[in-house]
Amino acid sequence: MKPKTVLIEGLDDGGRGVGLVDGEKAMVPFSIPGETWQVSPQAALLESSSDRVTPPCPYFGRCGGCQLQHISEGRQLAEKQRWLAATLARIVPPEKIRPPIPSPKHWHYRRRIQLHVGPKGEVGFYAHRSREVVPVEACRIADPALNAKLPEIKRRAQAALQGPKKPASLTFELTLQEDGSVEIRQDGEERSFLQVNPEANQRLIEVLQGALAALRPRRVLELFAGSGNLSFPLALPGIDWVAVESNSRAVEEGSRRSEKEGRVQWRQGQAAKTAERLFQAGERFDLVLLDPPRGGAEDCLPVFRKRRPPAILYVSCHPPALKKDLQVLAKTGYAVDWVQSIDFFPQTMNLETVVQLRDAAFAPKP
Numbered sequence: 306m307k308p309k310t311v312l313i314e315g316l317d318d319g320g321r322g323v324g325l326v327d328g329e330k331a332m333v334p335f336s337i338p339g340e341t342w343q344v345s346p347q348a349a350l351l352e353s354s355s356d357r358v359t360p361p362c363p364y365f366g367r368c369g370g371c372q373l374q375h376i377s378e379g380r381q382l383a384e385k386q387r388w389l390a391a392t393l394a395r396i397v398p399p400e401k402i403r404p405p406i407p408s409p410k411h412w413h414y415r416r417r418i419q420l421h422v423g424p425k426g427e428v429g430f431y432a433h434r435s436r437e438v439v440p441v442e443a444c445r446i447a448d449p450a451l452n453a454k455l456p457e458i459k460r461r462a463q464a465a466l467q468g469p470k471k472p473a474s475l476t477f478e479l480t481l482q483e484d485g486s487v488e489i490r491q492d493g494e495e496r497s498f499l500q501v502n503p504e505a506n507q508r509l510i511e512v513l514q515g516a517l518a519a520l521r522p523r524r525v526l527e528l529f530a531g532s533g534n535l536s537f538p539l540a541l542p543g544i545d546w547v548a549v550e551s552n553s554r555a556v557e558e559g560s561r562r563s564e565k566e567g568r569v570q571w572r573q574g575q576a577a578k579t580a581e582r583l584f585q586a587g588e589r590f591d592l593v594l595l596d597p598p599r600g601g602a603e604d605c606l607p608v609f610r611k612r613r614p615p616a617i618l619y620v621s622c623h624p625p626a627l628k629k630d631l632q633v634l635a636k637t638g639y640a641v642d643w644v645q646s647i648d649f650f651p652q653t654m655n656l657e658t659v660v661q662l663r664d665a666a667f668a669p670k671p
């Protein structure tokens with residue numbers, strides 16, 4: 306059988322290289338655009354990219370956490386930006402997409418990790434698309450303070466497995482706190498959302514501050530507000546700020562902070578329903594800021610269509626979901642002003658993106 310080869314043309318949503326073989330899409334894990342691979346009878350790299358690097362992590366390839374460690378840092382972000390532009394191509398012209406903002410740290414940037422425990426007490430991360438635990442001694446994208454807790458987690462995992470009731474599954478979530486201590490939670494206890502990369506989070510806040518300075522809103526409705534990570538730095542005096550969030554713990558944390566700092570009013574509830582109720586009650590907002598989970602904010606879009614906030618700032622962590630929502634917003638008469646990506650998750654195929662949209666009826670004509 307004649308070997309089949311493929312020229313890798315781009316990366317897919319999971320970070321795999323994609324090319325065409327006899328007119329059919331072929332996916333090659335751990336490849337780089339521009340490389341030539343043999344895909345059958347077995348995979349083999351024929352022509353390597355100058356951006357190929359040796360992955361520093363011994364678990365890379367087995368652990369499901371990272372997909373891009375074999376690509377140099379600059380090239381990773383260039384490819385993710387190309388992925389973003391290609392995903393949004395039919396909705397956003399390239400000149401509206403700003404150059405990406407890199408993560409200040411490429412390694413040890415995560416302040417929260419989830420460790421899973423396997424049947425023999427092994428502690429680590431899930432393998433790619435699997436519940437099999439890949440045991441690790443340390444994680445190169447986690448903060449060193451989290452890695453330092455691994456021996457303790459292993460001891461706790463062994464103790465739990467040897468206890469009277471053997472748990473069906475066991476997970477520990479480790480979070481680095483502001484004061485340097487590490488909080489350990491076991492098995493999905495409720496907690497509020499946390500942006501895992503604090504330095505990149507600061508860049509996100511700066512991008513949004515720039516947008517607010519230009520839009521000068523007086524009343525802002527923030528949906529999917531968490532515990533106020535974005536609300537408090539953005540709600541400057543003179544802005545009336547209403548934050549909506551469904552997680553009761555996050556709203557409690559946000560409300561406690563509002564008692565001290567003021568400025569943000571909290572509403573607990575589902576984003577779409579709560580927003581609609583506020584509009585129904587006669588509230589008006591110059592700007593809606595939303596930062597939904599990975600799946601996007603489909604159920605909020607009819608509210609925007611009906612209530613027409615003049616400007617929308619949409620923060621997304623998943624370009625394919627962003628694309629779906631922008632398609633609907635574009636049909637509803639919203640025009641994209643600009644798109645700004647920020648690399649929150651180096652070594653992985655995830656990209657945080659901010660989009661500013663305005664109701665075309667209000668946007669200034671060029």
Ligand SMILES: C[S@@+](CC[C@H](N)C(=O)[O-])C[C@H]1O[C@@H](n2cnc3c(N)ncnc32)[C@H](O)[C@@H]1O
Nearest residue numbers: 498529530531534550551552575576596597598
């Ligand atoms: C990506 S996080 C963003 C949180 C916040 N903006 C931050 O930077 O920390 C999404 C938030 O939406 C909340 N959420 C999820 N579904 C929701 C819904 N249907 N209505 C309101 N909030 C929701 C989650 O609890 C989470 O806090």
